[in-house]
Amino acid sequence: MAINLRGQRGTAVNEHKTRVAVLMGGVSSEREVSLRSGRGVAKALAGAGFEVIEAIVDTPDLACLSQVEADVVFVALHGAFGEDGQVQALLEEAGIAYTGSDPTASRAAMDKVESKKRFAAAGLQTPEYVVVRGAIDDAAAGSFKVRSGEMMVVKPAAEGSSIGVSIVNPDGLDAALEGALSLGGTAIVERYVPGREITVGVVGRQALPVIELRPHGAFFDYTAKYTKGQTDYVVDPDLGEGVSLRAREAAMAAFDCLGCRDLSRVDMIFGRDGLLYVLEVNTIPGFTETSLVPMAAAAMGRDFATLCGDIVRMALARLARAGTH
Numbered sequence: 618m619a620i621n622l623r624g625q626r627g628t629a630v631n632e633h634k635t636r637v638a639v640l641m642g643g644v645s646s647e648r649e650v651s652l653r654s655g656r657g658v659a660k661a662l663a664g665a666g667f668e669v670i671e672a673i674v675d676t677p678d679l680a681c682l683s684q685v686e687a688d689v690v691f692v693a694l695h696g697a698f699g700e701d702g703q704v705q706a707l708l709e710e711a712g713i714a715y716t717g718s719d720p721t722a723s724r725a726a727m728d729k730v731e732s733k734k735r736f737a738a739a740g741l742q743t744p745e746y747v748v749v750r751g752a753i754d755d756a757a758a759g760s761f762k763v764r765s766g767e768m769m770v771v772k773p774a775a776e777g778s779s780i781g782v783s784i785v786n787p788d789g790l791d792a793a794l795e796g797a798l799s800l801g802g803t804a805i806v807e808r809y810v811p812g813r814e815i816t817v818g819v820v821g822r823q824a825l826p827v828i829e830l831r832p833h834g835a836f837f838d839y840t841a842k843y844t845k846g847q848t849d850y851v852v853d854p855d856l857g858e859g860v861s862l863r864a865r866e867a868a869m870a871a872f873d874c875l876g877c878r879d880l881s882r883v884d885m886i887f888g889r890d891g892l893l894y895v896l897e898v899n900t901i902p903g904f905t906e907t908s909l910v911p912m913a914a915a916a917m918g919r920d921f922a923t924l925c926g927d928i929v930r931m932a933l934a935r936l937a938r939a940g941t942h
Contacts, residue, residue, distance in 0.1 A: 634668070635667050635688050635689065635933065636668040636669075636670065636686065636687045636689075637662055637668065637669050637670070637687060637690070637691050637929055638670045638672045638687040639655050639659045639662070639669060639670065639672060639690075639693055640655065640690055640691065640693060640704065641654065641655020641693045641694065642655065642673040642674045642675060643674045643694040643696065643697075643699050644675070644677050644697065644698050645694075645695060645696025645697040645699060646696055646776070646780050646800075647695035647699070650903060651699065653903075654693040654901075654903055654908070655671065655673075655693035655694075655904075656671070657905035657906060658925050659671050661921045661924075661925040661926075662925050662926065662929065664922045665923070665926045670685055672690075674694060677698045678707065679704075679707050679711065688933070688936075689713075689715065689716070689929055689936065690708060690715040690716070691715070691928070691932075692704060692708075692716055692717050693901065693904055694901060695901055695903075697775070699901060700723055700726065700727045700901045701775065702719075702722075702723035702724035705717070705718070705719055705720040705723050714932050715932055716928050716929060716932045717879050717900055717901055718876070718877045718878050718900045722875050722876035726877065726897070726899070726900045727900070728775055729772065729805050729897060730748050730803070732875065733746060733805075735875055736871060736874065736895050738874065739870050739871070739874035741870055741871060741895045742892050742893060742895065743894055743895050744807045744808045744810050744894050745807070745808040747805070747806050748774070749798065749803070750804075751803075767786070768785065768809035769786070769787070769790060769806050769807065769808065770782065770783070770805075770808075771784075771785060771790065771796075771804060771805070771806055771807075772807065773798075773800040773804055774801060774805055776800050776801065781796055781797045781800045782797075790806070810888045810894050811889050812887050812888035813829055813854075813887045814830040815827050815830065815854070815856070815864060815887055816828050816830060816882055816884045816885065816909055817867075817882070817883045817885070817913075818881070818882050818902070818909060818913045818914065819868055819872045819882070820880050820910070820914065820928070824869050825865075825913035825914055826853045826865075826916050826917065827852075827854065827856070827861045827864050827865065828850055828854075829854040829856075830848055831848060831849040832847060832849075833847050833849075850909070850912065852912065853916065860893070863893055864885060867883070867885065867893050867895055868883035868885075871898050877900055878931070879928055880901075880910065880928055881900050882898070883898050884896045884898075904925075910924075
């Protein structure tokens, strides 16, 4: 397959005539969310003066770019073949400049087990957990020792958008694990930490303002994320003295320990015990005008078109640096 990208590595690009291919759709359970993100990004970039091509991914390859001429790819794919490093590896092999984290960081962030190991190594607090691979009996027999009545969070090890996540007591563990394990064969059982759900976006080397998520249901699940009116969002909430700064520092530490670049969103719990617990890093967060990272950027006076353009310029800067070697 011949991919005809104008801005191959080692070639200078005139930013004012930049053509961007926005990858969207994909083959994961988050396809519809990705299409919304991609179309939002494409509209914003076109409004900012870029030439834009909407490249819809229907298969786990780069076939949608086979007849495309562009300078850079904006990756707006969520989930498998989007955030897990696969598409990034193909873009690297093809010598195509693209936005977001590289294959190694993408894989580490998508794998919740690997992420937690790195968080711990970086000195970040993360909820106590065990990994369950394939067999429910191991957990049901007590591999995760909990006090009677303690709540647990069960989640697939490599899914996004809170798909397959549930909060259960010990009696509901088996059923929750069955659902989580059906989405990839590996699940995490995590100690439930009561507290306030917060998130911090990172763009470039800047941690954005904290956003508190106040879902109307039990937690910030798929329905709460993508159904209008199901969650209230508070930008820069009152968390107490110094907590917002600590959260932004923790977000940067999580971003860095995974080796991320360009953008990410770091989800946390501010526990009732006063500790900040890092849950996960999303390397390609939702990206419409009403999504959380753009919402936080807007609070700092950075509109959506500028934000999308800035992310493209980060990829172009890497392309220009490669051309000097």
